[in-house]
Amino acid sequence: MSTAALSVSNACKQFGGLVAVNDVSFEVGEGELFGLIGPNGSGKTTMLNLISGALQPTGGEIRLSGERISGLAAHHIARKGVARTFQLVRVLPSLDAEENVMTGAVFGHRRLWGEEARQLARALLDRVGLGGRAHMPVAAMTYIDQKRVELARALASDPRVLLLDEWLAGLNPSELQTGIGLIEDVGREGRTIIMVEHVMDAIRSLCDRCVVMNSGRKIAEGGVSEVLADPDVVRAYLGDDDA
Amino acid sequence: MSRLSQDELRALGLGAALVVLAALLPLLDQGFYLSMGVNIMLYAALCTAWTLFSGPTHYISLATAAFYGLGTYSVGLGIDILPYPILLGIAALVGAALAGLVGAATLRISGVYFVIFTFGLAELVRQLVTWTQTKFATAIGLYVFTDFTEVHIYLMLLALTALVFLTGFLINRSRLGFAMRIIGNDETVARHAGIDTARSKIVLFMVSGAFIAIAGAITAPRYTYIEPPSAFNPMISFLVVIMALLGGTKRLWGPLVGVIPFTIVMDIISARFPNHTSIVVGLAFFAIVYLLPDGVTGRLEQLRAWLRTRRAAGHVAAVEKQA
Amino acid sequence: MNILITGILLSGTYALVALGLTLQYGVARIMNLGNGETLVAACFVAFWLYTAFAINPILGLLIIAPGAFLLNWAIYALALQPLVKRAKNRGQLESDSILATFGLLFLLQGLMLLGFGGEYRSYTFLSQPFEIFGNSYGLNRVVAFAAAVIIAGALWFFLYRTRQGTAVRAVAVDPVSANLVAIDVARTAAFAFALGGALTACGGALLSTFYTFNASMGVIFTMKALIIVIMGGVGDVRGAVLAALILGISETLVASLIDPGLTLAATYGLFILVLLFRPQGIFGRATA
Numbered sequence: 001m002s003t004a005a006l007s008v009s010n011a012c013k014q015f016g017g018l019v020a021v022n023d024v025s026f027e028v029g030e031g032e033l034f035g036l037i038g039p040n041g042s043g044k045t046t047m048l049n050l051i052s053g054a055l056q057p058t059g060g061e062i063r064l065s066g067e068r069i070s071g072l073a074a075h076h077i078a079r080k081g082v083a084r085t086f087q088l089v090r091v092l093p094s095l096d097a098e099e100n101v102m103t104g105a106v107f108g109h110r111r112l113w114g115e116e117a118r119q120l121a122r123a124l125l126d127r128v129g130l131g132g133r134a135h136m137p138v139a140a141m142t143y144i145d146q147k148r149v150e151l152a153r154a155l156a157s158d159p160r161v162l163l164l165d166e167w168l169a170g171l172n173p174s175e176l177q178t179g180i181g182l183i184e185d186v187g188r189e190g191r192t193i194i195m196v197e198h199v200m201d202a203i204r205s206l207c208d209r210c211v212v213m214n215s216g217r218k219i220a221e222g223g224v225s226e227v228l229a230d231p232d233v234v235r236a237y238l239g240d241d242d243a
Numbered sequence: 244m245s246r247l248s249q250d251e252l253r254a255l256g257l258g259a260a261l262v263v264l265a266a267l268l269p270l271l272d273q274g275f276y277l278s279m280g281v282n283i284m285l286y287a288a289l290c291t292a293w294t295l296f297s298g299p300t301h302y303i304s305l306a307t308a309a310f311y312g313l314g315t316y317s318v319g320l321g322i323d324i325l326p327y328p329i330l331l332g333i334a335a336l337v338g339a340a341l342a343g344l345v346g347a348a349t350l351r352i353s354g355v356y357f358v359i360f361t362f363g364l365a366e367l368v369r370q371l372v373t374w375t376q377t378k379f380a381t382a383i384g385l386y387v388f389t390d391f392t393e394v395h396i397y398l399m400l401l402a403l404t405a406l407v408f409l410t411g412f413l414i415n416r417s418r419l420g421f422a423m424r425i426i427g428n429d430e431t432v433a434r435h436a437g438i439d440t441a442r443s444k445i446v447l448f449m450v451s452g453a454f455i456a457i458a459g460a461i462t463a464p465r466y467t468y469i470e471p472p473s474a475f476n477p478m479i480s481f482l483v484v485i486m487a488l489l490g491g492t493k494r495l496w497g498p499l500v501g502v503i504p505f506t507i508v509m510d511i512i513s514a515r516f517p518n519h520t521s522i523v524v525g526l527a528f529f530a531i532v533y534l535l536p537d538g539v540t541g542r543l544e545q546l547r548a549w550l551r552t553r554r555a556a557g558h559v560a561a562v563e564k565q566a
Numbered sequence: 567m568n569i570l571i572t573g574i575l576l577s578g579t580y581a582l583v584a585l586g587l588t589l590q591y592g593v594a595r596i597m598n599l600g601n602g603e604t605l606v607a608a609c610f611v612a613f614w615l616y617t618a619f620a621i622n623p624i625l626g627l628l629i630i631a632p633g634a635f636l637l638n639w640a641i642y643a644l645a646l647q648p649l650v651k652r653a654k655n656r657g658q659l660e661s662d663s664i665l666a667t668f669g670l671l672f673l674l675q676g677l678m679l680l681g682f683g684g685e686y687r688s689y690t691f692l693s694q695p696f697e698i699f700g701n702s703y704g705l706n707r708v709v710a711f712a713a714a715v716i717i718a719g720a721l722w723f724f725l726y727r728t729r730q731g732t733a734v735r736a737v738a739v740d741p742v743s744a745n746l747v748a749i750d751v752a753r754t755a756a757f758a759f760a761l762g763g764a765l766t767a768c769g770g771a772l773l774s775t776f777y778t779f780n781a782s783m784g785v786i787f788t789m790k791a792l793i794i795v796i797m798g799g800v801g802d803v804r805g806a807v808l809a810a811l812i813l814g815i816s817e818t819l820v821a822s823l824i825d826p827g828l829t830l831a832a833t834y835g836l837f838i839l840v841l842l843f844r845p846q847g848i849f850g851r852a853t854a
Contacts, residue, residue: 052435078437092428103425106418107437113418157437303661348842354660355597359792360841363834366789370831377827477785481668488665521676528669532649532662 003066005030005192006051006161011070012059013046020046022216023060028161028194033187035203035210035224036196039237042213044196045087048163051194052084053077064161081109081160085150085167091138098134101125101152108157117156124152128182144175151182162186164195168202180205200228212236255412262405269394277393283506284400285462289479290487290498291407292454295414296447298492299423302353305480306345306361309368310338310452312475314459316372319385319469327389331460338456339449341368346445362480369475376471384470391464399461407454411495414450419443481524482509488531491538500539568701569818575707577814578714579773583787584794584806585721586766592738592801593758595656596646596663600670601791602784604634604763607674608770609779610682616689623691623771624713630771631764638763641670642756650755671784678781688778710772717768722803734758738801766791786830793837799847808848 004027013021021043028034036044049055051062053074062070069077083104092100101121105112112120122134128148133141138149147167154162168179180202187193187206197203203210204224212220212227214236220227227233247255268280289307297304314334321330349360376384414420422443426433433440463469482505490501505527512523535542583605590598608630615621615629645666653659692709695702725731736744737754745751773779794813798805813833820832840847 054431054435073439074434075437075439078435084435086431090429090432092425092432094428095424099421103421103432103436106421109437153436301661303664348838352841352845354657355664356796356841356845358664359597359789360838363789363837367831367834367838370828370834374825374827374831481672518680519676521672521679523676525669525671525673525676528665528672529645532665532669536662 004028005032005065006194007063007066008047008051008060009062010060011047011050011057011062013043013050013055014058019216021050021057024211024213024216024218025060026211026218026221028192031187031190031192032209033183033207034192034194035207036194036213037198037203037210038213038219041215042236043216044213045165047213048084048165048194048196051077051161052082052163075107078107078157079109081157082163083108083154083157083159083161084163085147085154085165087165087169089143089146089150091141091146091149093137093139096135096137097125097130097141097149098122100138100149101156104153104156105158108159110158120156121152124155125149127155127185128152129178144171144179147171147179148182151186155186160192162191162193164193164197166196166198168197168199176202204228251412251416258405258408262401265401266398269397273394277397279507279510281393281397281400281462281465282510283503284397284404285458286483286486286502286506287499288400288404288407288458289455289483290490290502291404291411291495292451292458293483294487294492294495294498295407295411295454296444296451297487298495298497299427300444300447301427302444303358303484304361304448304451305358305477305484306342306365306452307455307480307483308475308477309341309361309365310455311459311479312365312369312372312471313337313341314456314461315463315466315469315474316385316459317456318460318463319387319474322387322389322463331457334456334460335453338452338454342449342452343445345452346448347441350441350444362477365475365477365480369471372475373471384468386468387463387466389464393465396461396465400458403454403457403461408495410450410454414447415495419446423447478524485524485527485531487538489527489535489538491535491540491542493537493544494540497538497540567699569822570815571698571701571703572707573815573818574811575703575711575814576818577810577812578711579769580790580794580814581718581807581810582714582769582772583766583791584798584810585718585803586762586764586769587788587791588795588798588801588803588806589734589758589762589765591795593734594642594646594755594762595650595659595741596642596759597660597667597792598670598759598762599664599667599788600674600784601667601762601766602786602788603671603674603678604638604766605770605773605787606678606779606781606784608634608767609774609777610678610687610781612771612774613687613689613779616691623775624709627713627768627771630767634767635760635764639756639760641763642759645670646759647752647756650752671788675782675784682781684781686778686780689774691775693776704776706775710775713772714769717765718803718807721765725803730757734761789837790833793833793840795847796837796845797840797847799849802847802849805847805849 006028009025011021011024012019024047036047038044046055050057050070053072053076057070060070061068064080064082067080069080092103098118098121101124102117105117105120125131125134128151130145130148138146141149151167168176171179176199183193183206195207207224209222210224210227211218212233219236220230220233269277293304293307317334317337318330321333345361345364349357352360422433422438425436425438426440426443430440466473486501486505487498489505490499491497508523509520513520587598587601590596590601611630612623612626615626616623646663649659649662649666653662692706694705696705696708725735733744733749733754734757736749737751737758741751790813794806794809797812798809816836817829817833821829
């Protein structure tokens with residue numbers, strides 16, 4: 001029985017005839033910044049969905065610090081301390097920034113309410129660089145600012161494992177630097193983070209270890225530089241000629 | 244419990260004032276206007292209780308007649324056996340129980356199917372009650388003899404309506420209310436934030452069903468003779484939907500804007516042109532769909548927002564002119 | 567045996583009505599809660615044609631079906647297409663069309679109540695007995711059943727053996743893809759809606775030959791049609807026919823063996839069970 005922060009054992013997800021995740025296993029240690037990478041369609045987001053409970057695995061097990069979470073409904077998994085952001089940012093349009101962030105704090109395992117929750121929300125908004133904009137309607141914010149709100153919301157639940165689904169996608173170079181800095185900052189406080197990413201610079205600079213998926217299977221695992229030099233990985237991304 | 248904001252205190256104050264004003268009606272008239280007042284107050288209670296659930300979830304429930312009828316029958320069956328306040332409690336419990344069952348069963352069902360399900364359910368309950376009455380009682384109807392006058396019923400309905408509003412107010416300020424707002428924005432985010440979306444909806448539906456059943460119980464003495472076609476009258480469900488949607492369900496007090504004029508109109512139509520009631524109801528549905536998708540209050544809010552942007556643009560233009 | 571055959575005969579007309587609704591919901595994506603009113607209107611027109619002009623209902627179909635087709639086309643074009651155009655997603659279209667067709671239901675019912683009053687009506691047509699397997703049944707029921715079978719067969723032929731019909735089926739499966747293969751989805755939806763109305767009207771006209779009807783019974787038939795459509799799987803013709811058989815037989819069973827006062831309760835009960843345990847129906851695809 002491993003006490004890794006998150007352990008995935010032989011996870012499978014089948015949609016009718018399509019096997020999106022095929023017998024994938026890996027472990028994420030406490031406080032690690034873990035990358036989940038692979039070409040488009042490799043099943044990375046599906047894997048993340050299995051962990052967060054958005055989808056139920058058709059096989060295999062997922063454990064959070066030894067406790068089984070696969071098969072539980074998403075809200076149960078959230079209450080055990082798993083928080084996530086989404087590939088296409090999902091902010092709550094009719095709530096302001098502060099209320100968006102409070103959402104994470106009120107129903108997570110901390111169950112804060114009232115003034116306590118508001119203070120935490122404001123502190124987190126400061127932290128992600130949105131200080132002073134607590135009452136701004138999120139629908140009026142720029143894309144990167146909405147992403148920041150989503151990150152703050154995820155952090156508000158004080159998660160044991162934070163799942164970032166292509167959080168750095170769609171950012172221009174300067175926004176990207178800011179974003180990488182933010183994630184670094186969050187990692188520094190000891191949080192366990194699993195990042196699905198396409199932006200290779202980010203993976204190289206942020207992640208300790210990573211797993212590469214292709215067509216639903218795990219094709220490599222290990223330190224970032226060794227994984228990215230692996231000929232199988234290169235072949236998966238660029239095709240046979242460049243391996 | 245956080246402190247009440249200025250706006251909230253003002254709303255409470257206004258509400259209290261309106262309740263006091265409304266309570267004065269029996270002093271002014273004990274005939275026609277009081278009767279109309281009872282109708283208005285009944286539908287105010289029903290529509291607000293309906294909106295408690297159907298507003299945030301956007302599920303159109305036609306189960307109102309089922310809850311109402313069960314409340315009426317609770318009183319009808321128990322009036323000679325148990326004291327009246329206990330019957331009200333039983334009505335609330337029965338309404339909540341049915342709502343709990345229906346809620347638990349229908350949360351996988353969305354949109355059209357939910358509407359049809361609740362309509363079918365109301366009809367099923369009516370058929371079953373009719374059948375049990377014919378089989379196990381000597382007559383289909385029940386007699387209800389009480390000392391309650393129109394004044395009593397009016398004041399009880401007023402108290403109920405006030406209670407429904409108070410409950411709605413408290414729910415809005417609570418975790419449940421916050422959860423419903425989040426669910427209304429994005430149910431996936433809600434679930435990933437730790438909200439048990441199914442349970443939240445069921446609880447709301449149970450509260451709503453309980454209040455509707457109490458309304459049925461309160462008005463039972465008015466009928467003197469209760470029978471399934473009138474206690475479980477499907478028109479109750481349809482009228483509640485129309486009035487609530489006409490008023491607008493974004494705010495809890497939205498339906499009131501629909502209740503008052505529509506009850507008056509329906510009273511006039513059923514008195515003067517009784518064969519035209521269906522047509523009026525049909526036209527009301529068309530009005531909702533084509534003209535007032537968010538109800539009258541929705542349109543008013545749109546107007547306010549439009550005026551605000553006009554005024555802001557006016558400011559900008561004025562400033563630019565000076566520059 | 568008697569029950570079985572009576573149930574089967576009844577299910578013929580039910581099947582037609584359900585086929586009408588399944589076309590409207592499956593292809594045009596409109597849950598037409600006013601469907602029953604088309605049925606009732608057809609009953610009245612058939613009655614009128616027979617009593618005033620001595621045109622028998624079977625011939626009357628030649629007038630009623632096209633009439634219902636045009637009327638439903640008009641309803642779709644005027645009342646429902648604007649909703650389709652403005653709906654941002656399927657959920658909104660559904661709730662809009664529920665409200666709009668409720669409006670239709672009450673409006674049509676109100677007009678019929680005004681025009682014809684609330685009393686029950688019936689007329690005698692082919693009411694001589696007809697023997698099947700030693701029991702006698704009304705000839706009108708048998709003829710109605712036969713006519714229903716012929717019409718359903720024609721529909722099947724249309725849907726599965728003609729180009730236009732295949733286009734209709736394509737739109738039912740996936741309107742977006744149908745658009746991409748040069749099918750005029752809007753026109754096909756309108757056509758399907760109108761055709762659905764015509765089918766329901768045929769069912770109504772045939773029903774009126776042996777069933778006592780009145781202006782307010784539309785809702786009950788809409789419910790029955792809905793049950794059949796949902797039970798059989800939306801948009802599926804075989805499902806509608808099979809489910810109609812099940813409903814027709816179980817209704818007759820309950821009426822004869824348990825209690826005629828419980829048929830409606832049994833019907834609704836069956837409906838609720840279907841919605842709970844297999845909302846996609848017998849032949850339906852599970853929707854997201």
